[in-house]
Amino acid sequence: MSHLKLFLLALSFYTRLPGMAEVSQAVGNRCDHLPHPQALDFKQLPYAAVYLPLIGWLVGGVAALSFYLADLVWPQTTAVILALIAGILMTGALHEDGFADVCDGFGGGMNKQRILEIMKDSHTGVYGFLGLLLLLLLKISVLSAIPAAAVPLILMAGHSISRLSPLLLMQRYEYARGNDSKASGAVYKPNLRELAFAAAAALLPLALLPTLSVLAIIPVLLATLVLGHYFYRRIDGYTGDCLGASQQVAETVFYLSVSALWIFI
Structure with a gap:
């Protein structure tokens, strides 16, 4: 293809x-x-995941533009909320849905089978609702505290870099649903060349930020490693929901890290 x-x-x-x-x-x-x-051919979808950072450019660009225009009229917090809404509309809340399912599954399931069953349920429970609510509040709080002129570039970088995390999990771990009929379409390990391409695309927007911002990559990678190990320990690998959750966690950790580093910029 x-x-x-x-x-x-x-x-x-x-x-x-x-x-x-x-x-x-x-x-x-x-x-x-x-x-x-x-x-x-959507059976080839896992192979298209290598372009996730480029999708991040697009989603982040729309969120950045939304923030820039809204910030001309309304307070920064309002502009941040509108930028998050724009990003969610762009993706159909695909990754947020995965994060909520992971909160429900790992919060309410005591073993692998039960965790997978809960994550497959289309309903959102208390764990998922509270997890997603707190995640969004954290994003709003952090982005509202960063100088407004820097927020569009941070949104661009955050959306791009965070989409490298699912690829790292796919490369390191196995698909957790085993012989599930849909598993064959999700079992894919990016090779080193593909990872290098995705990493270059993911990190490129950092060139628009102050040099010190590069250090934010370290917490993002650590968070991805910890999350991957947690998934492996509980369900022996990952699912599509786990990949979506890893993107959301990585994005939020990036915002937190840049915000902390901004004190020295």
Whole structure:
């Protein structure tokens, strides 16, 4: 599958951009070797995950623009909330849903089987609701305390860097659902070349921030390692919800880290 096909596949799944089908159709019409949107093979979706940091550029860019425009009219906290809403609308709350499911599963399940059963349930429980609420409040609090001029660039970097975390988990651990009928589509380990590409794409927006901000990568990587080990200890690997949760945790840790480093900038 070509790189452009995989990118279109990632774009169509990880975002909710209106008109994406028409764009893919137009591209397909101009290139006979490209699929029409209805022919996109979603079994190849795990292979498209290498483009997650690029999706982060897009989502972060929309969130950054939303913040910049809103900050011209309303208080910074209001602008932050609107930027978060824009990001959520862009992704259809895909990663937030995974985080809530992980909170429910690991909060209410006492063994692997029960954890997986709870995470598969479409309903959101108390753990999921409170976890997501506190996560959003933490993002709002931290981003509201950072100088407004820096927030758009931090949003760009946060959305991009945090999307490297799912790839690191996929490379290090196994899919936890074993012989689940859907597991075959999720079992994929990025190779070193793909990880290098994703890492370069994820870290590039940091070039727009003060040099000291690079140190924020360390807590993000540590948080990803700790989370991956926790998942492995409880369910012997990861699920799609775990990948979404890792993105949310990494994004929040990045904001916290940059905020702490900003004292010295």
